[in-house]
Amino acid sequence: MGHKLGIIGYGGMASWHHNSIKANFTDLEVVAAYDISKERLEAAKNNGLIAFETAEEFLSSHLFDIVLVATPNNFHCDYVCRALEAGYNVVCEKPVALNCEELDKMEETAKRCGKLFSVHQNRRWDKDYRIVKQAYEDGLVGKPFTVESRVHGQGGMVHGWREFKVAGGGMVYDWGVHMIDQMLDMIPSKVVSVYANLHCVRTLEVDDYFKLVMRFENGITGQIEVGTFHLVQLPRWYVCGDGGSLVINDWDCNGKIIHTKDTVMNWEPVVVQTKAGPTRTMAPRPADTLEEKPLPDVETSWSSYYRNILDTIDGKAELIVTIPSVRRVLKVIEACFESDRTGTGLKTDI
């Protein structure tokens, strides 16, 4: 049986969902939309959807069995709960909510109504992330001790509702939520401490730069850095283990893994003279003791997210983006704000 989807908030991301579903699915069709903007309702009509002018009419129509909530972040909780109460399965855009209290309400409603409720954490299927995850799981850098994940923009701008606190704006909620989600998805260990520092570099009230350091119980240091004003950009991923180092430079997944050739140390470092003085510890290795390996070849697609949603509704699969997994991310986000507010690292049990 095919499924039908109705969208609340037919903006930029919702249009992406619409086009991607059209291109990738024969058993899922987007049929309707509700938006507060007349212009966006017009766009929905022009794209072949039934456009509703009120949420009540949209929710009582039952022309679809799944609702996607893709409004600004501060409206997620209310619309998700209303859609669940009206009897729909619900997919919500990220971040699922602004805090754990909202999420508790959403989860309780989903359980009571007996409906599927998931969050579009599509970046669990990003190619760069999947490569790092594969390298991690296959031990391609040995036992990792540090994982750095970065997104550096150059524009120095945050657009529209993302500029405002009340709407759930800022980079922690925007890119941060994806990058924290990826790191928690990859590293199977508790987060035992969180330190975060947020800045308003070119914004007035929401963070447009943050650095977050998580310490995992298994010893790994996870660092996430997001900013919008980096005129010199650092690599997307940098992972070091006791058996090698990995770098992914960009979205195109250019990068490499470097190993040492010798398992037994048969190279005696000598003191080298540098402009910063003599050093032996930081002397470069001779090139013939190093071996470059390609990054693992990984096939992935964002449409796997909706495939899993449909298969879960049809009883053929287990839900991948579960509510407990997004609650952990939200707990880290809450700890980030608290760490920034108090100016200290926090002990956590996440």
Ligand SMILES: NC(=O)c1ccc[n+]([C@@H]2O[C@H](COP(=O)([O-])OP(=O)(O)OC[C@H]3O[C@@H](n4cnc5c(N)ncnc54)[C@H](O)[C@@H]3O)[C@@H](O)[C@H]2O)c1
């Ligand atoms: N998963 C991803 O990769 C990804 C990427 C971009 C955005 N998003 C998320 O998608 C959501 C929407 O972001 P966007 O970039 O599409 O924003 P957008 O501003 O382009 O679209 C939001 C739409 O919601 C409508 N809207 C605003 N208030 C509303 C209300 N109270 N009721 C109904 N409609 C309302 C607006 O008119 C607009 O059409 C956000 O939660 C954002 O974080 C996710």
